[in-house]
Amino acid sequence: MAEIRFEKANNFKEKPDVSKIGFGTHFTDYMFEMDYNEKEGWHDPRIVPFRNLEMSPANTTIHYGQAIFDGLKAYKHGDKPVIFRAKDHLNRINVSAKILDIPEVPFELMNDGLKKLIAVEKDWIPTGKGQSLYIRPFIFADDPYLGVRVSKTYKFLIILSPVAAYYAHGFAPVKIMVEDQYVRAVRGGLGAAKTPANYAASLHAGLVAHDKGYDQVLWLDGVERKYIEEVGSMNILFKINGEVITPSPKLQNSILDGITHRTVMEIAKDWGVPAVERKISIDEVIQAYENGTLEEVFGSGTAAVISPVGSLIYKGKEYIINGGKVGEFSQKMYDYIEGIHIGEIPDKFGYIEAAE
Numbered sequence: 131m132a133e134i135r136f137e138k139a140n141n142f143k144e145k146p147d148v149s150k151i152g153f154g155t156h157f158t159d160y161m162f163e164m165d166y167n168e169k170e171g172w173h174d175p176r177i178v179p180f181r182n183l184e185m186s187p188a189n190t191t192i193h194y195g196q197a198i199f200d201g202l203k204a205y206k207h208g209d210k211p212v213i214f215r216a217k218d219h220l221n222r223i224n225v226s227a228k229i230l231d232i233p234e235v236p237f238e239l240m241n242d243g244l245k246k247l248i249a250v251e252k253d254w255i256p257t258g259k260g261q262s263l264y265i266r267p268f269i270f271a272d273d274p275y276l277g278v279r280v281s282k283t284y285k286f287l288i289i290l291s292p293v294a295a296y297y298a299h300g301f302a303p304v305k306i307m308v309e310d311q312y313v314r315a316v317r318g319g320l321g322a323a324k325t326p327a328n329y330a331a332s333l334h335a336g337l338v339a340h341d342k343g344y345d346q347v348l349w350l351d352g353v354e355r356k357y358i359e360e361v362g363s364m365n366i367l368f369k370i371n372g373e374v375i376t377p378s379p380k381l382q383n384s385i386l387d388g389i390t391h392r393t394v395m396e397i398a399k400d401w402g403v404p405a406v407e408r409k410i411s412i413d414e415v416i417q418a419y420e421n422g423t424l425e426e427v428f429g430s431g432t433a434a435v436i437s438p439v440g441s442l443i444y445k446g447k448e449y450i451i452n453g454g455k456v457g458e459f460s461q462k463m464y465d466y467i468e469g470i471h472i473g474e475i476p477d478k479f480g481y482i483e484a485a486e
């Protein structure tokens with residue numbers, strides 16, 4: 131166990147009614163923090179009161195965006211705080227770190243810090259249906275320097291936010307616009323990292339889609355605008371003629387290797403449902419729609435878990451999926467993963483990790 135310093139808070143917040151708050155609006159009493167410099171490496175891991183940070187106006191992250199993050203969730207099994215696939219999320223931080231030239235973080239240091247923080251804040255884990263404690267680890271460059279180069283100093287933090295079920299009004303299908311004008315990431319770019327830059331690149335297209343009445347954008351590959359990539363905060367999966375088909379994070383390298391995506395593929399295979407990762411073009415999806423074999427479309431991501439897609443719009447034409455209703459497979463998958471989250475379904479995959 132890493133030695134983690136603890137600085138006690140003097141004031142404690144009142145806990146909100148989680149069913150009445152939006153995503154990411156409230157934060158707990160404590161956060162985890164540590165620093166990096168070339169001499170000491172990652173050092174001084176500590177749990178401190180949640181508070182504002184002080185930084186130079188020349189902070190390199192503000193100017194050049196050398197930063198990464200992740201997102202995972204904690205639940206309670208009885209009295210015990212647990213985290214879903216913590217190991218996989220922490221390992222992904224180092225995958226993102228490598229892409230952004232951020233010094234890798236020793237796994238034990240992250241893991242001990244995360245588990246200790248969750249243990250300290252376990253009373254903040256909400257237990258209502260679909261609720262959880264959202265965990266946001268992040269790293270950013272901290273040099274006070276306006277020159278363009280890889281930073282020499284960094285900060286690693288973990289903050290926590292209680293969140294309600296993603297779907298305030300039940301598990302509702304979303305409308306998605308297939309983006310054929312803007313691109314999010316290209317092969318050889320930052321698409322495989324969880325980094326703010328990819329979000330910055332997606333905001334405008336998201337706004338345009340919203341104005342047209344769509345919830346989110348489905349990105350196509352940046353070169354040919356032909357192959358399906360992902361939704362930008364979710365991976366995307368298609369059920370065509372009994373088979374789950376989804377773009378491959380490993381082959382495509384411009385999309386995020388989502389942990390919910392891995393979970394869905396592992397469970398589908400366990401159920402005996404054929405599930406493959408391969409390139410899939412928007413034309414293939416439209417063709418499946420036309421010949422009646424496109425059964426379901428859904429997104430996967432930590433925030434929403436499963437997000438059924440009720441309609442796709444592509445080149446001005448709307449394609450209603452499964453009559454605009456939640457598909458049977460999407461519903462079953464959502465219920466199963468949620469069941470593992472809250473401990474109602476046995477975790478035969480070893481996804482659940484105790485935090486204390």
Ligand SMILES: *Cc1c(COP(=O)(O)O)cnc(C)c1O
Nearest residue numbers: 362363364386388389390431432
């Ligand atoms: C976080 C994220 C996802 C979903 O990943 P999970 O590990 O399932 O939460 C998908 N795409 C992008 C770009 C993301 O940032």
